Amino acid sequence: MKKARVATIWLDGCSGCHMSFLDMDERLVELSEYMDVVYSPYVDQKEFPSDVDLTIVEGALSTDHDIEMIKKIRKNSKKILALGDCAVTGNISAMKNLFGTEAVMQKAYFDLVDHNESGKYPQEIVPTLLDKVIPLNEAVDIDYFVPGCPTPADAIYEVLKAVLEGKEINISELTRFGK
Amino acid sequence: MIESLEDLNEIAQKKLCAQGDCEDEIRVCIGSSCASLGSEDLSKEIAQKMEQEGLQKRCRVKGVGCNGLCSEAILVSHQKKGATSEDLYTNIEASQADDFIALLQNKKDLKEKLYDLQQAFFFKQKKIVLENAGYIDPNDIEDAIAHGAYQALFKVLDTMEPKDVLDEIKQSGLRGRGGGGYPTGLKWESVAKVHSDTKYIICNGDEGDPGAFMDRAVMEADPHKVLEGMSIAGFACGASQGFIYVRAEYPIAVEKLTKAIKQARKYGLLGKNIGESGFSFDIDIRLGGGAFVCGEATALIASIEGGRGNPRQKPPHLSDHGLFAQPTVLNNVETLANIAPIIQKGAEWFKNIGIPSSTGTKVFALTGHIKNTGLVEIPMGMSLRELVYDVGGGASGEKAIKAIQTGGPSGGCIPEEHLDISVDYDSLKKIGSIMGSGGLIVMDESSNMVEVARFFMDFCRSESCGKCVPCRVGTTELTDLLDKFVAKKASKSDYELLKNMCEVVKESSLCGLGQTAPNPVLSTLKYFEEEYLEGIADD
């Protein structure tokens, strides 16, 4: 059987879900029989590949770059799995929405810094923050939602196995918002 | 004190005789549209100047309610002695008092302001509810009595039993004019048959649809018609107390009603033992704070009770658990204004107007891209096309008419090609709109239907009471979604979500506000789908 080409990406999240992914421990070896990780923070690959079977996305969308990435991912992936509460609901990343972008920038680049010589927010290299942090499905269509903060390794394993084998699975039995 | 029909007729006769002393009558419209242009001062000034000129014996001046042609405000009509119809002068300015003095002195004519009464706007109308609007002085109960007010009440008290009244109303086929179209006779009967010492009659004057002002005009022009209808309802159902719930944004209506109630009490037409019949009925006014949701029956009742104007789940229905937990009839202003004419002239007469399933007339407030904006009363069963093109005079500008919206935020848009349908409860419902309370907005080719739907959704969003989730959150979500379509930034999934959410809000909201909020979207989706599809970005 041909191995599935799987990508993982870390957008606006804490990387906790990627840690959880590694927490699958020896089960990763088992999974590697069914999948190749073709793009991920775990592997050295700069460009997002063009023909991915499944992309696992951690984190919410908070910048113009995130939007650009998720659109590219949608175009290049057969299926997308939203991993963890940030990707599914916005979660902690979206708590910014209670205060607004301006307040966050002020805090980060003026209130909490000792030096800001330019007296400005950074304009180059760093991406621009969106007015509102959104979960993935508010920008593109998502195929699987696996909540949790972070999603427990057991849940990731069960879901991945089911997806790779093309089986139905009840995600609510494995994880929930805030688990 | 009026103690009998004879007393009533005597007052009517006296008033008519007194009026007969004058040769002419000048009627200045003091309804809201004309009043906002200063018609009340104009009326006073004409009267004052007449006195100065010694004309007060020749002609009397009175303020009257709306005759309907609000787009041509200020309206002043001149009834010459012996003439069968009045001369109607339109677009009069508040400063033109002198012109009318000159007119009476035959020094000047106002031909350029004279309106042709032979137009369809007038002759295609059939006035029952508004029969006295534009003719009687709403401040003067005797003027109303001279024009037949309280005749029906005495007919009821002198010659009918409550059951006879119920039968007459049932037979007339009258249906609720607030929009639902529930048979009025059945509604009354369900309250009449409940045994209770205390029952209430409520008149719903919380008219709130954008662009609708039918009930305001009735309350301003002929308040006694409403009071009389309520008294008859009280007699038929066994209630002795009525409330009129009017929005505080209708100060003139409130003023006229307050005055009318006071006068009616003074003349013994409200209060204890009316006309020595043993029947007692009184009416009080309650002001609404302008919340649209308070037009919903249960919210209105909560508001009268002094609580927050939130609706509650029905059942229990008002007929056994209404105001202060007592059996209650709640009727719209226009419905109640139909009662006295039906009693007076009979159910058979009423049934001959309109069509069998929707009898009588309906008042509409025409607004939007239409020539004759204002108030019209037409027999049911007239085609929408006739209403819009003949009575309404067609499009106001160069562009053709694209659609019309009936029923306000609870109604739907009807495209031009469906304008041949008949104006009645069932036909309008069949094509996805409703009769509603009578707001009729005409839109020409320049209108974007998605924006129209968005306007109404935003209205519902800001008027939702917030009690139930689908309405509180759903109308906000739908407004945001429609924003995306207006900005042409929607996606294909947004389109699916829009349709699904409309279903959920419609089927699961607690009260009529939420249940009907998606209607403008659903009807425009049905007839103008391509405008939504244009709102979907390619990407």
Place this chain on the structure above:
Amino acid sequence: MIKEKVRVKTFKIDGIDVTGQSNATLLEVANEHGIKIPTLCYFEGLTPAGACRMCLVEVEGSDKLIPACTAKIKEGMEVTTNSERIKSHRKMILSMIFAERTHTCSVCVSNGHCELQDQAVDLGLDHSEVPYIHKVFEIDASHKEYIYDPNRCILCTRCVRVCDEVEGAHALDILSRGIDAKIIHDMDEPWALSESCTSCGKCVHVCPTGSLFEKGVSATEMVKKKSIITNLIKTRKER
């Protein structure tokens, strides 16, 4: 009004024959028979509000969905609690509740003990079907023992009702309308300044989410003692 004599009515819920006293609600009879209908604003012993619309059910012969918490039972009625239409409507309504304000489960005091969270699990809702609104409100931490975070409030009005109907203080009510609606103390005073609040804490314990909680608890630590209130109502009734 004629008081109906209490007698027993027989009808069907999801094809199962059930009986209930004629003045009972559909929800009460379903509960007695172990048939689970999801609820959020309902709280045993308080006047039903019919506000959250989670308990909507179908009754044979009518297109309308009715809330089980307020519906009186009828002889011979056939009730469906779990059709595909109801399930999908419930999911969207639940999504709306999640999307309206800011329910960040992971850092919430009620994480793991939250009725809203439980509903998501029960209905299999793994994401919100509608875009997040994140309506923002200020937190009131003025009270010496309790905190009110309106951002986690779902406007079920259990707190308003328990304060009015059980404590008898009516210190709470709703301000504003629609999406701006908010639970307030007295005339929108800070909680600590409320003159009618007795600080009894009933509102905290009936709150289904982490909107009302005790000071000093951290994420996942706030366990509500709902049985205190239900027992109180029951014993009072039996007196």
